[in-house]
Amino acid sequence: MKILLTGINGQVGAAIQQALSRSTLPHELIALDRHRLDLSESTSIERALDAHQPDIIINPAAYTAVDQAESDQDAAFAINAIAPKQLAEGAARLGIPLIHFSTDYVFNGSKQGAWLESDTPQPLNVYGASKLAGEQAIAASGCAHVILRTSWVYSGGGKNFYLTMRRLLSQRDAVNVVDDQFGTPTPAGWLAEVVLQLLDRWQAGQWHSGIYHCTPTGVTHWLGFAEAIAAQLASEQRLTAKLSGIPSSDYPTPAQRPANSQLCCNKLRGTWAIALPDWQSAFTTYL
Numbered sequence: 001m002k003i004l005l006t007g008i009n010g011q012v013g014a015a016i017q018q019a020l021s022r023s024t025l026p027h028e029l030i031a032l033d034r035h036r037l038d039l040s041e042s043t044s045i046e047r048a049l050d051a052h053q054p055d056i057i058i059n060p061a062a063y064t065a066v067d068q069a070e071s072d073q074d075a076a077f078a079i080n081a082i083a084p085k086q087l088a089e090g091a092a093r094l095g096i097p098l099i100h101f102s103t104d105y106v107f108n109g110s111k112q113g114a115w116l117e118s119d120t121p122q123p124l125n126v127y128g129a130s131k132l133a134g135e136q137a138i139a140a141s142g143c144a145h146v147i148l149r150t151s152w153v154y155s156g157g158g159k160n161f162y163l164t165m166r167r168l169l170s171q172r173d174a175v176n177v178v179d180d181q182f183g184t185p186t187p188a189g190w191l192a193e194v195v196l197q198l199l200d201r202w203q204a205g206q207w208h209s210g211i212y213h214c215t216p217t218g219v220t221h222w223l224g225f226a227e228a229i230a231a232q233l234a235s236e237q238r239l240t241a242k243l244s245g246i247p248s249s250d251y252p253t254p255a256q257r258p259a260n261s262q263l264c265c266n267k268l269r270g271t272w273a274i275a276l277p278d279w280q281s282a283f284t285t286y287l
């Protein structure tokens with residue numbers, strides 16, 4: 001199986017590459033960073049697909065700077081909407097599947113309880129709107145696809161809330177974090193294991209196209225996630241800061257974020273028999 005993987009220097013791309021290198025799955029990996037495949041360049045995708053003739057595409061590359069996207073709409077849509085459309089149309093042409101990633105930020109956060117795949121998205125920010133446009137283009141392309149909608153991704157590398165908090169909580173006296181935005185932290189390493197299970201099923205001739213919510217179980221707020229990170233730092237005797245909860249109104253950002261973005265992942269569990277860890281045990285397992 002020849003796998004074309006984008007975004008290999010990102011959190012999820014790097015985790016997938018690492019998981020593949022440890023797996024027994026027979027495969028050839030075409031691992032492409034931005035220099036080998038620039039997704040913002042309109043002709044590069046078709047050229048790459050024709051040159052490599054993959055059997056499956058995995059696309060974790062994305063424009064993920066949520067606040068910056070508010071003033072950089074064209075770039076966000078080029079990478080999160082137009083590039084996935086071209087990848088999906090290429091996949092349809094070659095008759096191969098596409099595994100893609102999307103976000104909890106497609107929802108407006110107003111629901112009481114966890115969001116279902118059948119709920120109507122209504123993004124509050126440009127990043128969410130660009131990711132939703134990507135989802136819709138993939139579905140319209142007619143290619144076999146799995147879109148994993150996930151949330152609050154973290155890992156030991158790259159740019160993420162986990163590493164930002166580790167830095168702030170070990171350098172400052174006080175750190176304030178919002179306690180009125182709820183969701184589920186998701187380790188990139190676990191997402192990579194989910195992808196490996198999908199590859200395994202595809203090789204066994206099983207495939208079920210669609211959108212799947214994909215996070216560990218449970219829900220917390222950003223403060224709750226920061227508390228878990230603070231506890232980890234305390235166990236390393238590196239915690240310097242007092243951590244306090246604040247309302248979002250006290251932490252103004254260019255992009256509005258959903259108040260509740262917990263995703264119900266029963267469809268993923270039921271369709272693919274994929275086990276979901278709870279977010280706290282995933283936090284200790286994957287870091």
Ligand SMILES: NC(=O)C1=CN([C@@H]2O[C@H](COP(=O)(O)OP(=O)(O)OC[C@H]3O[C@@H](n4cnc5c(N)ncnc54)[C@H](OP(=O)(O)O)[C@@H]3O)[C@@H](O)[C@H]2O)C=CC1
Pocket residue numbers: 006007008009010011012013033034037038039040041059060061062063064079101102103104131149150151152153154158159160
């Ligand atoms: N991070 C999160 O909290 C969440 C992420 N997601 C989704 O999961 C997926 C993976 O996210 P994550 O790994 O965290 O993202 P990262 O920001 O860690 O990585 C994104 C990758 O995309 C690459 N990229 C950006 N622009 C281009 C371009 N023009 N051409 C080629 N590559 C490009 C980046 O390259 P370079 O390294 O050169 O900048 C980087 O390697 C994305 O689809 C994201 O929307 C969903 C929910 C939460």
Ligand SMILES: Cc1cn([C@H]2C[C@H](O)[C@@H](COP(=O)(O)OP(=O)(O)O[C@H]3O[C@@H](C)C(=O)[C@@H](O)[C@H]3O)O2)c(=O)[nH]c1=O
Pocket residue numbers: 064065066067103104105150151152153160161164168175176177178181222251253257
């Ligand atoms: C650094 C910091 C952030 N915050 C708040 C701001 C924001 O509401 C929340 C999260 O901040 P961040 O900007 O790190 O996270 P953000 O970029 O919003 O993370 C999102 O990224 C994209 C890619 C996704 O798809 C989402 O699932 C989600 O993970 O925490 C504080 O309250 N205090 C702080 O010191």
